[in-house]
Amino acid sequence: MRLLLAEDDLGIAEYTRTKLEAEGFIVEHMTSGPEVWAEGETGDYNAIILDLGLPGMDGLSILKRWRAAGLDTPILVLTARGSWMERVDGFDAGADDYLPKPFRSEELVARLRALLRRAGGRPKSVVTAGRFVLDDLARRVTYDGQALELTPLEFRLLALMIAEPGRVFDPLQIARHVQGRDDDQARNAVEAMIGRIRRKTDADAIETRRGFGYVLLDDKP
Numbered sequence: 001m002r003l004l005l006a007e008d009d010l011g012i013a014e015y016t017r018t019k020l021e022a023e024g025f026i027v028e029h030m031t032s033g034p035e036v037w038a039e040g041e042t043g044d045y046n047a048i049i050l051d052l053g054l055p056g057m058d059g060l061s062i063l064k065r066w067r068a069a070g071l072d073t074p075i076l077v078l079t080a081r082g083s084w085m086e087r088v089d090g091f092d093a094g095a096d097d098y099l100p101k102p103f104r105s106e107e108l109v110a111r112l113r114a115l116l117r118r119a120g121g122r123p124k125s126v127v128t129a130g131r132f133v134l135d136d137l138a139r140r141v142t143y144d145g146q147a148l149e150l151t152p153l154e155f156r157l158l159a160l161m162i163a164e165p166g167r168v169f170d171p172l173q174i175a176r177h178v179q180g181r182d183d184d185q186a187r188n189a190v191e192a193m194i195g196r197i198r199r200k201t202d203a204d205a206i207e208t209r210r211g212f213g214y215v216l217l218d219d220k221p
């Protein structure tokens with residue numbers, strides 16, 4: 001499940017991103033209005049979390065443009081506390097749900113899941129990449145049809161890479177996603193995890209691009 005998180009308050013964004021990633025979501029975070037507008041329209045997201053007060057272009061304008069362009073991605077709007085006008089305007093502009101700040105991460109996750117269920121009947125939880133099949137809801141990964149025994153961190157690492165086959169991930173980028181930190185220790189842990197996943201699958205299930213990072217390819221038979 002890929003989410004676009006559009007929030008220019010870095011404290012709220014970091015808190016939200018950490019909680020969402022712990023729930024298994026893949027989160028792209030952006031702060032600038034024009035960037036959010038372009039990315040939301042072209043990127044492939046299961047849902048978008050949109051703060052209305054963004055620099056450069058406000059959230060309501062972005063939302064109206066998206067809907068006018070036919071974007072049907074579920075959108076949850078974040079509003080300032082007690083601002084019922086923002087809520088009404090948000091729904092008018094095409095928001096699917098709203099959440100006033102400050103909010104608890106548990107409520108955000110519950111609302112997102114409800115939104116995804118309503119949008120797709122059931123959330124699209126099964127993703128295939130090469131010989132890997134990941135079932136997000138069951139928190140299970142198979143390789144050539146065989147279920148893998150994974151730790152939660154190994155699962156998060158694979159979920160990140162299976163969502164974007166062909167993309168080379170820097171070890172620090174993986175560490176930040178999987179462990180929430182990107183120091184040398186976390187980087188070493190990522191390398192150890194990749195080694196363990198290879199032993200559970202194949203030596204070339206995850207390839208090394210020397211000097212760049214790791215990639216999981218989609219073109220395996």
Ligand code: CA
Nearest residue numbers: 008051053054
């Ligand atoms: Ca804001």
